[in-house]
Amino acid sequence: MMKFFAAAVLAAGLQSVAGTAGAAECGDVSIAEMNWASAGIAAHVDGIILEKGYGCNVTLVTGDTVPTFASMNEKGEPDMAPELWVNSVREAMDAAVKEGRLIRAAPILSDGGVEGWWIPKFLADAHPDIRTVEAALTHPELFPAPEDPSKGAVYNCPSGWSCQISTANLFKAVGAKDKGFELIDTGSAAGLDGSIANAFEKKTGWLGYYWAPTAILGKYEMVKLSFGVEHDKAEWDRCTGVADCPDPKVNSYPVAGVFTVVTKAFAEKASVAMDYVKTRKWDNQTVGSVLAWMDENQADNEEAAEHFLKEYPDLWTTWVPADVAAKIKESL
Amino acid sequence: MASGICAALPEIACRFPALDDSLLREARKSVDAAFKTFVRTYGDAIDRATDPLQWLLNNLEKLFVDAPWPLVLLVVAGVVHAVGRDLRITVGAIAALVTIGLLGLWEDTMVTLAMVTVCTAVSVAVGIPLGIALSRSDRLQAAVIPGLDVMQTLPSFVYLIPVVMIFGIGKVPGLIAVVVYAVPPMIRLTNLGIRLVDREVVEAADAFGSSARHRLFDVELPLALPTIMAGVNQTIMMALAMVVVASMIGVGGLGRNVLQAITNQFFTVGFLNGFALVAIAVVFDRASQSYGKRLQRHLEVVHG
Numbered sequence: 001m002m003k004f005f006a007a008a009v010l011a012a013g014l015q016s017v018a019g020t021a022g023a024a025e026c027g028d029v030s031i032a033e034m035n036w037a038s039a040g041i042a043a044h045v046d047g048i049i050l051e052k053g054y055g056c057n058v059t060l061v062t063g064d065t066v067p068t069f070a071s072m073n074e075k076g077e078p079d080m081a082p083e084l085w086v087n088s089v090r091e092a093m094d095a096a097v098k099e100g101r102l103i104r105a106a107p108i109l110s111d112g113g114v115e116g117w118w119i120p121k122f123l124a125d126a127h128p129d130i131r132t133v134e135a136a137l138t139h140p141e142l143f144p145a146p147e148d149p150s151k152g153a154v155y156n157c158p159s160g161w162s163c164q165i166s167t168a169n170l171f172k173a174v175g176a177k178d179k180g181f182e183l184i185d186t187g188s189a190a191g192l193d194g195s196i197a198n199a200f201e202k203k204t205g206w207l208g209y210y211w212a213p214t215a216i217l218g219k220y221e222m223v224k225l226s227f228g229v230e231h232d233k234a235e236w237d238r239c240t241g242v243a244d245c246p247d248p249k250v251n252s253y254p255v256a257g258v259f260t261v262v263t264k265a266f267a268e269k270a271s272v273a274m275d276y277v278k279t280r281k282w283d284n285q286t287v288g289s290v291l292a293w294m295d296e297n298q299a300d301n302e303e304a305a306e307h308f309l310k311e312y313p314d315l316w317t318t319w320v321p322a323d324v325a326a327k328i329k330e331s332l
Numbered sequence: 333m334a335s336g337i338c339a340a341l342p343e344i345a346c347r348f349p350a351l352d353d354s355l356l357r358e359a360r361k362s363v364d365a366a367f368k369t370f371v372r373t374y375g376d377a378i379d380r381a382t383d384p385l386q387w388l389l390n391n392l393e394k395l396f397v398d399a400p401w402p403l404v405l406l407v408v409a410g411v412v413h414a415v416g417r418d419l420r421i422t423v424g425a426i427a428a429l430v431t432i433g434l435l436g437l438w439e440d441t442m443v444t445l446a447m448v449t450v451c452t453a454v455s456v457a458v459g460i461p462l463g464i465a466l467s468r469s470d471r472l473q474a475a476v477i478p479g480l481d482v483m484q485t486l487p488s489f490v491y492l493i494p495v496v497m498i499f500g501i502g503k504v505p506g507l508i509a510v511v512v513y514a515v516p517p518m519i520r521l522t523n524l525g526i527r528l529v530d531r532e533v534v535e536a537a538d539a540f541g542s543s544a545r546h547r548l549f550d551v552e553l554p555l556a557l558p559t560i561m562a563g564v565n566q567t568i569m570m571a572l573a574m575v576v577v578a579s580m581i582g583v584g585g586l587g588r589n590v591l592q593a594i595t596n597q598f599f600t601v602g603f604l605n606g607f608a609l610v611a612i613a614v615v616f617d618r619a620s621q622s623y624g625k626r627l628q629r630h631l632e633v634v635h636g
């Protein structure tokens with residue numbers, strides 16, 4: 001660790017002496033482009049800034065939380081995950097940080113990630129009494145299950161994600177089964193998103209797990225329901241987040257820590273960019289509005305990143321030194 | 333990125349003259365909007381139309397899952413033996429199912445088995461008549477074959493999007509996705525099998541004054557049977573492979589376990605469930621193959 005810090009300090013020192021000569025040191029950097037939009041845009045923003053501003057040779061690698069984390073942890077590739085939801089890999093992450101393989105650079109979402117059970121806004125407007133999970137569960141008829149409309153449905157988080165476990169436990173804790181609901185396995189993020197799109201197009205009710213900031217929540221207005229209790233971390237660690245816990249209690253989702261994680265190799269070879277990685281963060285509202293623009297214009301991650309850099313210079317120019325900002329602006 | 337050659341050339345030679353971004357965007361938007369309007373207008377009607385399919389799938393799954401396992405084992409062994417009449421295949425099928433049960437995958441396997449059974453049945457029911465129609469008309473064949481190419485090569489994710497938008501998630505959309513993927517070999521091989529029937533045989537049948545119907549059922553189909561059975565095999569294999577992908581839109585069973593294993597990098601879980609799928613595939617394949625052989629022998633005897 002000390003060695004790395006020394007190297008970083010030295011590199012930073014060299015850079016200030018040699019001006020922009022540091023740019024040549026950056027070399028090849030691979031960035032994980034996660035398969036959800038906010039992380040994809042972040043990957044492209046980082047890609048453009050590192051490439052144009054710091055002279056790195058950037059490649060983007062498609063990824064998903066657990067596989068990408070495993071690859072970074074075991075093989076040191078890719079170099080950087082701009083938006084990693086660390087809750088789903090918390091223990092392994094802590095170990096990797098402790099052993100110096102990975103570096104938790106900074107939170108990328110200043111508000112953190114928000115998880116919960118949501119219903120469409122049009123439904124909430126029509127039924128102002130439904131503001132809590134408890135209230136929603138008294139109306140199974142409003143949330144017809146896809147395979148058996150006589151029952152209500154709670155759409156679970158995709159297979160294999162850690163939220164699948166917590167949602168299943170909360171489903172049990174609130175006694176949803178006895179209230180005529182079944183827990184629907186959505187299979188994948190595409191399946192979950194599709195079920196929401198399907199419900200909105202047909203104007204039927206939908207109740208299930210989702211998280212912000214996301215394009216889906218930018219595109220389809222939804223209201224988060226309250227579980228009626230505060231988040232209890234001890235209970236969450238004991239049971240809510242544990243698979244097959246026998247006696248789950250009602251709990252609220254924690255605000256998720258969402259971090260930029262880099263490998264030790266990145267911190268060494270791209271030390272000039274580490275300051276950037278450590279300061280770069282945005283709030284959910286900014287992400288939401290970029291995602292909404294992206295959706296409205298059917299833009300891809302790269303176009304959305306360019307849109308962000310063009311439209312929000314007040315934000316991103318504070319992340320980088322003035323000379324780097326000038327280079328990026330020139331390239332747009 | 334910028335190369336030296338391009339600096340010396342006019343821009344048009346280096347950058348492909350793509351259509352205007354905003355034009356493309358408008359085009360994409362209007363197609364999507366049209367599709368959404370379609371879903372809004374016909375969504376309920378489509379839901380009602382697929383209700384019987386939903387009912388069939390729900391009940392068959394319930395039947396497979398709720399039935400006592402010795403009974404299921406007995407029925408599977410009985411069916412495999414009845415179609416295959418081969419003791420080794422029957423014993424192999426029992427051994428495969430017992431192993432699956434011992435590994436704790438019985439219920440998931442039953443869910444998958446129910447799904448694959450319906451998918452295969454639908455594919456065969458759709459594929460054979462279409463294949464026969466194709467063998468009758470060169471023009472129809474020329475029109476349909478490119479469609480089959482698209483169905484087999486279009487990345488399955490691409491058609492999962494409209495399928496989920498129209499049908500939501502669950503077994504019915506899963507069935508549709510699987511059938512779209514698995515039916516082409518059935519159609520192709522039925523068509524091919526009939527087209528490969530010796531022309532002289534067909535002419536002889538005509539000379540003896542057989543009707544078109546007679547000729548199809550008693551001459552062409554029996555002679556094309558080995559090829560058609562190869563089509564059935566292919567369809568079963570592709571349905572089994574696609575069931576894993578269909579788990580991405582909420583189809584349960586072994587596919588869901590595989591998907592979960594992929595997301596969490598559970599190497600062993602992935603392989604165990606994968607091999608359970610392979611075991612089912614082998615049972616289906618061997619049984620249907622020996623059935624095909626037996627059927628043909630039997631029919632040849634009749635025709636002397």
